[in-house]
Amino acid sequence: MIQIDNLIKVFGAKRAVDGLSFSVERGEVVGFLGPNGSGKSTTMRMITGYYAPTSGKVSVGGHDVAEAPLAAKRLIGYLPENAAAYPDMSVHGFLAFAAELRGLAGDAKKKAVARVVERCFLESVLHQSIDTLSKGYRHRTCLAQALIHDPEVLVLDEPTDGLDPNQKHEVRNLIKELGRSKAVVFSTHILEEVDAACTRAIIIDRGRIVAQGTPDELGRPLDEVFRRITIPDTAKK
């Protein structure tokens, strides 16, 4: 579903993403790991069409993101980093807005909103405005937005960031369940999540893939593997 081919993104003098190639099929949950600033978010922003790549190609469901952005974006549900949402809107208003932008109207819109509200446990805050929500609820609201059109591809940038242990557990289970019928990529720097939710992990450092495989293939314990293959910040120039 997601096909990435020699993707490069340069910001000024910095190569944030340096020749990434990988693909994600339906039924896979790919964990995207790497130290801070390794290019995880930049890659996800290129998959979702927010950044234009410096060179290379991304296609989603067979649609080139650069050439047919609307067709590609229709297939994607995206949770951006920090779960951005309009603070002045209510949870319900925000989800209805997202549904309308996805072309849902009338009954289909109502059903879609009801479905994600149930799935992300948002009933209790449905009419609260987003700026009064705790971080966990805001995160789930933004996740609900990503699921509103039942997308075939999910791109989740740190979906468990800022959640409490129970919420983390719920979100991981949700990702696992969604992964059965969709292509899911999510980024994290929590290694236990790889074991808990992924069918495959890709570890990147400074914009390049340094290791990939199933959690078992990568070796154990995971955190030692991670430390060995990614260079700590302090060692970088």
Place this chain on the structure above:
Amino acid sequence: MKPVWVIAKRELGSYFTSPVAYVFLVIFLLLTGFFTFTAGQFFERGEASLGAFFGWHPWLYLVLVPAVGMRLWAEERRAGTLELLMTMPITPWQAILGKFFASWIFLGIALALTFPVVVTVNVLGRPDNGMIFAGYLGSFFLAGAYLAVTCLTSAMTRNQVVAFILSVVTCLFLILVGFNPVTDLLARWASPAFIDTVAAFSVVTHFDGFQKGVIDSRDLLYFLSVIGFSLFATGVVLRNR
């Protein structure tokens, strides 16, 4: 067209869920009242026209329109929602137009709420209502031109204050190139043809016709060009985020 309306609806709603809309409407109406009746000497003029009312609009909008438009894109950048919006299956154009129309409609509502001056002048005398209509139309396009400039400055930054100041300065420039004291100053050394050319870039020059009751297609074209150019430039700025 549908996504344009979805975005416009959200944007318009967000004016009214925050105090911005109410503060703006009250201040706008108080200031138009003050400028028309006190500073504009509406009663002392002894004529049944709204010259005292419309004459102030280029100056009044100079501060108020950037205040309405400054958050349009700067706030999206600051809150990170720009990323959400730009990864939705919509074109940047639909977002730009949606936001622009929402604010323009809001300014139109503010302008419509000045109807008591029309009633007043009709009660007191026999004004030329066609002329008043032309004045309102011109004023609406004037607000649209300032607003489009503000869209552009707002897209450039995540800081609303910077967007506001850049917009005020740009709009001030659009006034001053056709403002009589400034053109008189230029007349000391420049040829009349040069002054006319410079003044043709001014909103004041093109707003004058409307105030006199003349709806000239050249004036309309001028305002539509300013709006079109500014929104196009907004698109370019957003593409190079």
